Amino acid sequence: MTTRWFGARVQRVEDDRLLRGRGHFTDDIDEGALESCMVRSPYAHARITSIDVSAARALPGVKAVYVADDLPFGHTDLPILIPHPNLTHGRTQRCLASEVVRYAGEAVVFVVAESRYIAEDAADLVQVEYESLPVVITPEVAAAADHLVHDDVPGNVAAEMLQEVGDVKSALAAATHRKRLRLRFERGAACPMEGRAVWARWSETEHRLTVYDSTQSPTSIRGGLAVLFGLPESDVEVIAPDVGGGFGPKIMLFYPDELLVPFAAMQLGRPVKWTEDRQEHFTATNQERGQVHEVDVGFDDDGRVLALDDDFIHDGGAYTPYGIILPIISAAQVPGPYRVPNYRVRFRDMYTNAIPTSPYRGAGRPHACFVMERTLDAIAAELGLDRVEVRRRNLIATNQFPYEVGVVWQDGNQVIYDSGNYPALVERALEMLGPRPEGDHIGMGLSPYVEGTGVGPYEGAHVQVLVSGKVVAFTGIPNQGQAHATVWAQIVADQLGVEVSDVEVSSGDTRRFKWGVGTFASRSAIMAGNAMAVAAGMVAEKAKHIAAEHLEADPADLELAGGSVRVKGSPDRGIPLAAVAVLSNPMRYAFGGGTEAATQFAAKPRPGSPLPEGEQPGLEATGYFSPVGSAWAAGCHAAYVRVDPKTYRLEILKYVVVHDCGRLINPLVVEGQIEGGVAQGIGGAFYERLAYDSDGQLRNASFMEFLMPYATEIPKIEIDHIETPSPLNPLGIKGAGEAGVIPVGAVLAAAIEEALGVAITEMPLSPLKLYELFTSPPRGEVAPLA
Amino acid sequence: MRVNGTVHPAPADPRRLLSDHLRHDLGLTGTHVGCEHGVCGCCTILLDGAPVRSCLMLAVQAEGHEVTTIEGLAAAGAPLHPVQQAFHECHGLQCGFCTPGFVMSVVGLLGQHPNPTTEQVDEGISGNLCRCTGYASIRRAVHRAAELSNK
Numbered sequence: 001m002t003t004r005w006f007g008a009r010v011q012r013v014e015d016d017r018l019l020r021g022r023g024h025f026t027d028d029i030d031e032g033a034l035e036s037c038m039v040r041s042p043y044a045h046a047r048i049t050s051i052d053v054s055a056a057r058a059l060p061g062v063k064a065v066y067v068a069d070d071l072p073f074g075h076t077d078l079p080i081l082i083p084h085p086n087l088t089h090g091r092t093q094r095c096l097a098s099e100v101v102r103y104a105g106e107a108v109v110f111v112v113a114e115s116r117y118i119a120e121d122a123a124d125l126v127q128v129e130y131e132s133l134p135v136v137i138t139p140e141v142a143a144a145a146d147h148l149v150h151d152d153v154p155g156n157v158a159a160e161m162l163q164e165v166g167d168v169k170s171a172l173a174a175a176t177h178r179k180r181l182r183l184r185f186e187r188g189a190a191c192p193m194e195g196r197a198v199w200a201r202w203s204e205t206e207h208r209l210t211v212y213d214s215t216q217s218p219t220s221i222r223g224g225l226a227v228l229f230g231l232p233e234s235d236v237e238v239i240a241p242d243v244g245g246g247f248g249p250k251i252m253l254f255y256p257d258e259l260l261v262p263f264a265a266m267q268l269g270r271p272v273k274w275t276e277d278r279q280e281h282f283t284a285t286n287q288e289r290g291q292v293h294e295v296d297v298g299f300d301d302d303g304r305v306l307a308l309d310d311d312f313i314h315d316g317g318a319y320t321p322y323g324i325i326l327p328i329i330s331a332a333q334v335p336g337p338y339r340v341p342n343y344r345v346r347f348r349d350m351y352t353n354a355i356p357t358s359p360y361r362g363a364g365r366p367h368a369c370f371v372m373e374r375t376l377d378a379i380a381a382e383l384g385l386d387r388v389e390v391r392r393r394n395l396i397a398t399n400q401f402p403y404e405v406g407v408v409w410q411d412g413n414q415v416i417y418d419s420g421n422y423p424a425l426v427e428r429a430l431e432m433l434g435p436r437p438e439g440d441h442i443g444m445g446l447s448p449y450v451e452g453t454g455v456g457p458y459e460g461a462h463v464q465v466l467v468s469g470k471v472v473a474f475t476g477i478p479n480q481g482q483a484h485a486t487v488w489a490q491i492v493a494d495q496l497g498v499e500v501s502d503v504e505v506s507s508g509d510t511r512r513f514k515w516g517v518g519t520f521a522s523r524s525a526i527m528a529g530n531a532m533a534v535a536a537g538m539v540a541e542k543a544k545h546i547a548a549e550h551l552e553a554d555p556a557d558l559e560l561a562g563g564s565v566r567v568k569g570s571p572d573r574g575i576p577l578a579a580v581a582v583l584s585n586p587m588r589y590a591f592g593g594g595t596e597a598a599t600q601f602a603a604k605p606r607p608g609s610p611l612p613e614g615e616q617p618g619l620e621a622t623g624y625f626s627p628v629g630s631a632w633a634a635g636c637h638a639a640y641v642r643v644d645p646k647t648y649r650l651e652i653l654k655y656v657v658v659h660d661c662g663r664l665i666n667p668l669v670v671e672g673q674i675e676g677g678v679a680q681g682i683g684g685a686f687y688e689r690l691a692y693d694s695d696g697q698l699r700n701a702s703f704m705e706f707l708m709p710y711a712t713e714i715p716k717i718e719i720d721h722i723e724t725p726s727p728l729n730p731l732g733i734k735g736a737g738e739a740g741v742i743p744v745g746a747v748l749a750a751a752i753e754e755a756l757g758v759a760i761t762e763m764p765l766s767p768l769k770l771y772e773l774f775t776s777p778p779r780g781e782v783a784p785l786a
Numbered sequence: 787m788r789v790n791g792t793v794h795p796a797p798a799d800p801r802r803l804l805s806d807h808l809r810h811d812l813g814l815t816g817t818h819v820g821c822e823h824g825v826c827g828c829c830t831i832l833l834d835g836a837p838v839r840s841c842l843m844l845a846v847q848a849e850g851h852e853v854t855t856i857e858g859l860a861a862a863g864a865p866l867h868p869v870q871q872a873f874h875e876c877h878g879l880q881c882g883f884c885t886p887g888f889v890m891s892v893v894g895l896l897g898q899h900p901n902p903t904t905e906q907v908d909e910g911i912s913g914n915l916c917r918c919t920g921y922a923s924i925r926r927a928v929h930r931a932a933e934l935s936n937k
Contacts, residue, residue: 015874015879016866018882019856019870019885019889020816020856020857020860021814021855021886023815027809027815028809117802192917193881193883193915194881242883244818244820247917481879481882668877671877672919672923676880678920679920702825703821703915704823708917710914711921711925712912
């Protein structure tokens with residue numbers, strides 16, 4: 001394989017239709033679909049005493065109004081996606097609540113009508129009476145357990161897990177210095193620009209359910225729908241068409257609408273569509289990041305960490321459909337790029353009366369990184385040492401790989417860092433950051449980080465060379481903007497010696513590729529990328545084998561280049577790939593496109609049967625990739641900021657990123673991922689705050705009040721790469737999707753702490769929060785820097 | 787109203803949003819809806835040449851006006867409009883959902899400021915949210931679009 005395309009800044013092939021407004025998003029699909037909406041609970045915790053839908057049903061244009069009793073699965077708990085032995089009190093919601101609602105936004109009634117306008121009118125006519133119950137909001141309130149979210153879950157604890165490496169108690173007792181910190185991270189919201197949406201059609205004549213879903217995992221949706229409706233999987237097709245951003249919450253399944261829409265389509269004999277509105281995204285789409293950590297760290301005079309004890313509570317929300325993956329990731333990622341010889345981590349996953357939590361870009365990592373970096377800054381402050389120097393002294397050295405952390409990873413295996421060069425990341429970031437700008441109220445923050453990427457179990461790909469010489473490539477995982485059509489084409493084009501423009505990629509469509517897991521956890525480049533390489537490699541071998549016969553050459557002497565299979569060193573002796581595709585399919589009837597060359601009187605007669613045993617027709621192959629473990633990407637961010645001492649406005653003077661995601665397939669795409677991640681991190685650190693009140697009402701459920709950054713808030717981000725290939729996959733790739741967001745909170749906290757001289761122990765910040773901290777700083781926590 | 791040069795009757799339902807009318811009655815689904823309260827800018831179109839939020843207008847209010855949507859910038863098969871071309875060259879889009887709104891805003895911006903300063907670019911796109919790119923590539927695309935438009 002040549003690497004003509006791999007590593008090149010190839011411009012995206014998917015842009016043209018998106019730029020012309022000819023993308024294909026779920027809500028763009030109409031085909032006479034009925035439209036629908038939900039009636040959602042206005043209470044965060046309440047008992048439903050009555051539901052009256054008669055007026056709604058009577059409204060002209062209304063086709064159906066469903067309550068739980070109308071559904072065959074109405075009283076079935078939705079599945080727990082990732083069961084875990086420590087999830088002793090897992091609870092999931094039902095499609096439509098009929099007894100108790102446990103978050104404001106929980107679906108109660110589903111209305112289907114001729115139009116969304118009529119459906120919403122009908123929803124207004126639905127009468128639901130509630131008896132309010134005490135609300136448990138924030139993980140601290142949950143831990144106090146004065147009230148319960150679920151009557152049968154004592155202490156509101158869904159799960160508890162304790163892990164220990166070394167002997168933390170003894171090491172803490174023996175440490176010269178010791179510091180305790182309480183660090184708090186609030187919930188955030190992913191807010192892809194396209195909300196969630198589902199469109200479904202049931203064809204009675206074809207006995208086939210077709211579902212378009214703005215999901216990160218169409219293959220899993222398909223499996224679940226087949227089980228729910230008792231259909232063979234071959235009768236269910238799920239397509240994630242263009243998906244307008246995912247960032248995690250679209251990996252969750254099932255949201256009620258993902259079952260209700262197909263169900264209604266089957267019942268009503270018409271396509272049905274549901275499209276989330278922005279308020280619903282804030283009140284009914286999963287969130288993440290709420291955690292409170294109590295850290296006890298022991299260290300020596302040089303600032304070396306000797307022992308770390310982290311006891312944290314995780315805001316699980318009202319239900320635990322996603323299991324306990326988030327706190328498992330946090331627990332695994334707290335030590336980050338540092339040696340922590342004695343580490344104990346306990347978490348409790350707490351029920352609260354808020355939307356369930358599941359991964360949001362970063363998934364447990366930004367908070368973990370914040371905890372460790374705040375701890376190191378506190379150590380530096382305590383000892384009067386340079387903050388960067390403290391990091392240098394604790395970083396894992398380059399000769400320590402593979403490095404075993406000693407705790408469990410989200411795939412059930414142990415956390416083992418496969419490769420990396422953490423000191424180089426820090427030094428390069430410092431170099432790029434340059435001298436401190438002149439002026440007052442300026443602070444510097446720096447944070448290296450690691451990220452476990454490319455979690456298994458597997459992905460697959462199918463690659464076919466058509467008789468035209470064009471190549472089609474399919475994978476099961478969908479694309480939400482990561483340029484899959486471009487990067488897979490680069491990988492396939494290298495294997496087959498063709499142009500990127502010759503390769504057309506389709507993804508996230510179970511009709512074309514039915515196996516796979518999903519796009520999440522910075523895994524698609526590693527998983528589907530390597531699967532593409534495997535499949536295309538198999539096609540290349542097959543092409544050589546067929547061409548060898550035609551050229552009367554040894555397959556080992558052949559290469560694929562310039563759209564042909566040719567003899568190495570004799571480029572004139574070759575056969576176009578298109579012709580090889582024709583020959584791969586011995587035929588009786590030509591159907592044009594040059595296929596006459598493979599008919600019985602045209603082709604050179606082959607000894608024996610035309611299709612020898614073990615061979616399959618077609619120049620195509622299906623390949624899979626399944627890694628033994630995660631590839632650990634890493635990086636370092638650093639920034640200078642200025643905080644206005646009067647308005648507390650934040651100005652990011654310089655922001656630099658050094659990133660190591662192994663071998664880069666396409667730097668243009670990776671840099672876009674980083675820039676977007678940093679922007680999301682800045683939003684989450686300083687602008688976006690989900691303002692829940694004590695009644696569990698989200699007081700800012702709109703873009704008017706939840707302040708996502710515009711261009712005016714995001715500085716220029718300077719990026720450099722180092723490449724430490726992963727030994728765990730043939731292409732040497734590590735994931736890049738989430739890296740940009742992980743250390744931003746830690747970096748800005750450190751920089752703002754220095755700029756203002758107040759201890760920063762929580763996220764998110766805001767001008768108001770800084771004012772409050774400045775006027776009444778918390779006591780007994782991180783000492784302000786000198 | 788005239789949409790991309792073709793005259794269409796106003797919808798019968800007076801409360802039909804212009805965004806819904808364009809998308810679901812006229813099939814011009816390139817105009818996207820990201821918030822329905824006028825903040826995200828995904829639904830930006832040109833009304834008599836000026837960028838407006840089509841989710842904040844009733845379709846009947848567009849009666850007698852000239853509406854241009856993303857589909858109206860370059861005919862199918864024709865080369866991309868300079869602003870579209872610049873977004874492509876500068877990796878100014880990822881998922882592509884906010885893109886039509888940005889492109890329409892930038893067309894409006896360059897109509898006003900053919901050679902925008904850095905501040906004018908930030909200001910010009912400060913009514914559009916993007917969750918994917920972090921805006922850096924979009925800023926580059928606006929400057930590139932100005933170059934391409936002035937050629």
